[in-house]
Amino acid sequence: MDQEQRFLGVLTSSPFRIAIIYSVLFALGAVALLGAVYFAVSRVIDGSTDNLIEAEVQGLREQVLVLSRSDFIELIEQRSQDQDVRGAVYLMVDPQLRPVAGNLPAWPTIGAGEGKWIQFKVAVPYGDQTRVHEVRAQRFPLPGGYRMLVGHDVQERQDVKNVMMRGLVAAVVMTMLLGLGGGIWMGRRILAHAGAISAVATQIMRGDLSQRLPVRDAEDELNTLAREINGMLDKIEQLTLGMRTVLDSAAHDLRTPLNRLQSTAEAALAHLGEASPERRVLERVTTEVDRMRSTLDALLRIALAETGTVAREAVDLSELVASIVELYAPVTEERGIELQSRVAAGAHIQGSRQLLAQAFANLLDNAIKFTPSGGHIRVFLRNETGGPEVLVEDDGPGIPADKRELALGRRVRLDEARKVPGSGLGLSLVAAVTKLHGARLVLADAGPGLSVALKFAST
């Protein structure tokens, strides 16, 4: 797997998706929580300075009524002198907006209207540098066209708000990053585990029942699942092993007496003259032993294929089908049957070469049996989108549609077939081998004749 694919794998893994969803939810939570704190604190700070300014405005409005202009100017000067600009801000201007008293250099240009609250920026010297401070103020008219501005430097409260806002953004970003990072980490961890599990599962499906899913130290659902599946595999392995043992002992118990029969008959035959009447009897015996042996072989192979414990290897299906066609070509020619074949190159599957070879051979044996001289047999290997497909067609009598299911069953020889020799297990073996390879066996009408298709899944 290359890096990019791996990364995409992490992105589409379910733990990563869950992490994304949760980090977004947590971020929303952080925004809501910190936002609420931000607004509450802002309100308290804003409220307290606003109250201060309101009180000062109220006081000055009262003073202006009782004091002369010069006294009032002095009062303003007094108040603004012992105040740093960062604190209270005062400015009294004449009708031409020229400053008369106060600690502000000029009447702010913004907010020319008479709205109650205005907010503006003021450059404040800090040694060599100047800093821009935010000022919140109220304006009100004085008698004689003079105007008054009373305000307060709100830079500190702005600073607090800024810090809070930065904290809020940082908290949200951190939550997202942690969620994302955690998601990727968990995704990779689970993907690694799931990848290991699926690799082993593939091996198991290929017939290696001794394999077990990896179990990690950590206690998580995947581990629990892996452990339970392993338990199940133990059981399956026991059962198949039991079946193999039964098969092996059945094979042994049948082959051993057959072998005795064969060797005894052969030993007796060795001492009989060509013309001896006993010779015929003994030859009949060995012929029957041969027949029993081929039936036994077929039954055992069917049983083996059905237990699924046959070892798999990489099989070049194209080479195999071509070689079977080549094996059967002379015999069809000799019988006056035309054998046509079209074998696509590059079809590969996992499976048992020997069992596949025998299945194809059985199909050709059958086709030859039922195709009269002058007939045709066609063998195709096609690379279909779903996987390779092997097709064997003949123009013999075929199998009626209602009997095709039956023909695949064990020991079924249809009436037509009784006239020709054979164990009747040929198609059963083909069916078992097809199943072993996860393929589909389809019998159809070749119009006229029988068409047998083995549809493999692509690997």
Add this chain to the structure above:
Amino acid sequence: MHILIVEDDQVARDHLAKALREVGHTVDVAVNGLEGLHLASSIALDLAIVDRMLPKLDGLALVQSLRATGRKFPVLILSALGDVDDRITGLRAGGDDYLTKPYHMSELMARIDALARRGELGGGEAATRLKLADLELDRMTRRVTRGGKKIELTAREFQLLEFLMRHSGQVVTRTMLLEGVWDYHFDPQTNVIDVHISRLRQAIDKDFDKPLLHTVRGAGYSLSEEE
């Protein structure tokens, strides 16, 4: 040849020993794996026939122990099990050939001869030129001539002839041909091998007085100068 039979089935063992002695071999018998291992380790053998399922020591374990101790004589494994994978495990354990019961004595004899020949030849199998009477086969140039005249063969006929020439003078069974030339381990219901052989015979014997490819009744074929 000095042959050891390790077989627990008395009937099979007796018939086998008798048949082998009749064709002139010296035969020792063992009735279980342990006895077989003792005999195989203490006497000079040319070949061993070992049953796969044996009491005391399993046939495969016996062959493995022999190979592990450096015994190189050919071993033919007899099996009464199912097949397909069993053959592979048998050969992997160190067996040189594998035969499933019930077997024909002729099949077993042909395989023993082939195994003995393989032992004799040693590395000789790699020879590039094979020759029998006036029939010559060059594995490098893939050229076949008889009496100096070039014979055209298909790739498979060439392989078939090469196999027969490497076993010239011996009986080669149909099963041996199917295994050796096609690498298939099953018995076709149709006489496919016979037809391949008759084509090869057409190619190499038809225009010549003396036939080289003979049919051995009830056993198989033989490529030899003698009738």
